[in-house]
């Protein structure tokens with residue numbers, strides 16, 4: 001009897017990598033939904049299918065960002081300090097316009113200069129950090145310093161000193177680790193970057209004027225949130241997905257390596273990567289008025305609309321789960337359910353032009369130096385940070401590559417078991433902590449959507465600039 005019990009327990013433990021992570025993820029989703037307590041609707045759904053998804057997303061009343069959703073407390077918690085002036089979370093109004101204008105200015109420039117800077121930063125970091133003939137890396141960790149240097153150059157217009165890179169990379173890593181619930185926040189680490197940026201902003205070192213309608217402290221937080229968190233994290237995650245997909249589809253990597261001038265094929269590879277692994281799982285909006293879709297389908301003011309990128313991107317494709325860049329030669333991206341940078345009608349990504357240029361240049365630097373090999377699980381949220389082997393391209397493949405690949409696979413499966421439990425525990429802790437702090441809820445008790453105490457209006461930025 002006891003032997004049967006022992007065998008059953010052993011079987012349960014040994015097969016844990018197969019069943020435990022998915023169950024824990026489902027449980028975490030339930031905890032999040034319950035604690036946040038929002039009356040949220042996720043699209044596409046049976047009522048509003050993929051064909052009407054963009055109509056709802058782009059509806060003029062689907063324009064609330066933070067006010068009125070319990071979910072906002074959690075996002076503000078993860079992004080703090082300064083979530084109240086992060087472009088993604090600002091409500092529409094003069095402060096938002098001012099911030100969006102500044103972001104556009106900092107992201108603009110001739111295409112070749114933007115691409116050259118990405119190649120330079122990638123080359124420098126790769127030559128510094130990847131020195132062995134075979135180097136095991138976590139792709140996200142390798143990419144964070146690359147994009148930290150790049151974003152520093154966008155903001156300050158000069159090469160990034162090592163100390164600044166460490167501050168930026170430490171901050172970005174802290175935010176993305178907390179967002180994925182694989183670690184807790186470290187406010188002191190974030191604060192160190194705030195102090196550094198405050199000194200640089202006070203010295204007038206930023207290469208474009210900062211939003212005049214923000215206070216000096218808010219300008220620092222704006223830069224920290226938009227450029228040294230969002231930009232660094234998004235570019236690092238996109239690049240980690242792209243490189244992991246190339247590691248698992250060597251024929252695609254070979255084709256890119258053979259013909260680096262074929263920008264059309266690179267566009268297909270990037271579209272396919274962001275189709276299967278969109279950086280946003282869900283983007284949300286809070287309705288500021290009623291949305292009436294006809295036929296009895298209405299969403300009242302204050303509804304939290306959640307737009308599921310993976311579900312939308314999967315709709316209408318044959319074999320949606322298969323990584324196939326050539327599908328884009330058959331179906332142009334414009335004709336598909338494909339919004340890797342959001343919807344044009346409702347606050348799309350301001351880096352939709354820059355990101356492909358920069359990613360392409362940095363990818364060419366990686367492929368020129370290395371072949372990539374990985375046997376790990378590739379999921380959209382990439383909590384494993386993309387374990388991968390980088391092998392120098394200018395020599396024969398090492399003989400023990402297959403054994404290293406087998407080791408990566410087994411380690412990844414077992415790490416997944418442990419990590420899923422950690423994510424459940426830390427995720428629950430952070431959700432509860434965020435609910436107690438109520439950063440967004442308390443902010444809107446004392447400020448209107450324009451960011452002013454009730455009864456005050458912000459000075460028009462043109463008046464302030466005069």
Ligand code: HEM
Nearest residue numbers: 087088226231234238279283340341342347349350351355
């Ligand atoms: C491949 C890289 C990137 C992808 C795939 C991406 C994707 C997206 C998506 C889908 C949205 C819309 C979310 C929504 O509708 O709520 C968005 C918004 C945004 N992104 Fe990106 N992004 C990338 C890189 C960047 C970079 C480099 C920056 C640099 C500043 C950036 C800054 C922002 C900001 C500020 C918003 C909010 C826009 C607003 O509300 O006005 N993103 N991004």
